[in-house]
Amino acid sequence: MKTFTNTNFTTSQVDLVLIILRIGVGVLMLTHGLPKLQMLFAGGEIQFPGVLGLSPAVSLALAVLTEVVGSILIIIGLGTRWVAIPLIATMLVAVFVFHINDPFANKELGLLYLVLYFPLLILGSGKYSVDQVINSVQSPVTVEE
Template identity: 60%
Template sequence: MKKLLNVYQSANSIDVALLITRVGVAALMLVHGWPKLEMLFSDGPVQFPAVLGLSATTSLALAVFSEVLCSLLILVGLGTRLATIPLIVTMVVAVFIFHAADPFAKQELGLLYLMPYTVLLLTGSGRYSLDYLLLQKVFKPTYVRTLSIQ
């Protein structure tokens, strides 16, 4: 019971929570973005709203970029903080521009996606990611700490 009420978390539990968040939100967004990718490469006309003065095809391409490519980057934890920015912009546009006049039930999904993307922007990908592995190789310690007993 004490562990459930403890407000201090170990670094490992935070890294596991970030992994679960990253993989979960990325997988869900990939499922959401895959039909858009198929629509973009289909021969039929693009059935997508033109937003912010962009054409329907350009709006769709930007949505596919964020929802598919950026989700794949988040899934593996590569450039996570950068990859969340297009997704945050996409969710803000979806909620506050495209669904602005709609009831809250239509805005809710975009807001629910917006929260973990904001958390990942602030925290990064955590230890279980390609970002972590690459940073370990780039920023190797230049000295070795030794224990001296005198």
């Protein structure tokens, strides 16, 4: 029982949680971004609201960029902290602009994604990521004799 109440986590445990979080939130957000990507390239009239004075096409392109490209980068762990910023901004717009007058149930999913992106912003991608590979190449471990 003491194991369940332990609050001293190893780096390996944190890295495992981060990869699960990255893959989970990335794949789930892709399910929202891919239909927008299809809408963007469908060729017809864009049925997407303009945001903050931007045209519907620009708003849709920005949503696609963050939700599709950003999610892929989150999944592989490349630039995770940087990519979390536009994803957080996208969720803020979704919750507080698109769904501002909607019932809480319509805001809940955006708020959940918003909450999930903050640990990635703070902790980064963890050991199992492209960021880690890049960091290890840039600063290789040296063994002192």
